Amino acid sequence: MKKYLAIVVCVLTVIICMPKVSAEASREVMEQYIPAEVLDAMSQEQYDFYASLDYDNAISESIDIPVSDFPEEIAPEGNRGSSYSTTYKTLSVTAIPIDSINYNVNLTLQWKQMPTIRSYDVIALRFANMAMSNGTQYGYQTYSGGNVNYVYNGTNMKILSNGFGISMNLVNNSISYLQCFISVVAAKASGAAIYGAYEHATTNTTLAKSKKYTLSSIGQGGVINFDSTVWNIYDDMNGVNISL
Secondary structure (H helix, E strand, C coil), X not given: CHHHHHHHHHHXXXXXXXXXXXXXXXXXXXXXXXXXXXXXXXXXXXXXHHHCCCHHHCEEEEEEEEHHHCHHHECHHHCCCCHHHCEEEEEXXXXXXXXXXXXXXXXXXXXXXCECCCCEEEXXXXXXXXXXXXXXXXXXXXXXXXXXXXXCCCCCEEEECCEEEEEEECCCCCCCCEEEEEEEEEEEEEEEEEEEEEECECCCCCHHHHCCEEXXXXXXXXXXEECCCCHHHECCCCCEEEEC
């Protein structure tokens, strides 16, 4: 009997001491927060990282911008019938826990109707009481038939102490969908908040001009504070924010 109890105790001890393995999120769950086209464009390492996140405790906010706000920016084929009452673009920010302190933060701009002007748009995240993990900043532009990958500290990326942004030169292809996505890992402190914005160039501009900004609450969308010589190039679209 004592031998039997000793075996049971040993087995229980092994079970208790085994490292806990996080359940992998299903593709269906992941697509609630990450566009399917972005998931398809990821490396296997990136995909595995996203599959390991705690989606049960994800925090997200989205806004829809109606076509009527920017009618001149819609491609002609989108200006038929009742299209002016439909959504022009949707901006979403999501914070997904990695652990009790670190979050994967994503910002997605989904074009519902294709823009006429295809130049350097700027998508950016600004943080309050959060510290980014440098090296984890990256982005994707996904569209019908392809994608553009923006790597850490690449030419199109601007990293500041309170966040980062990417200037994305929108593809000129004839396309039916277009999405812009950026991501970073950041650690929170007390009073942490995340602010995201996407500003569309309403006239053709250059990469150098598109990067003339700081990140500030007085900027467009509460995030992107363009230089005075650049401000009027962009559409000053509203931003999104969440608190942790």
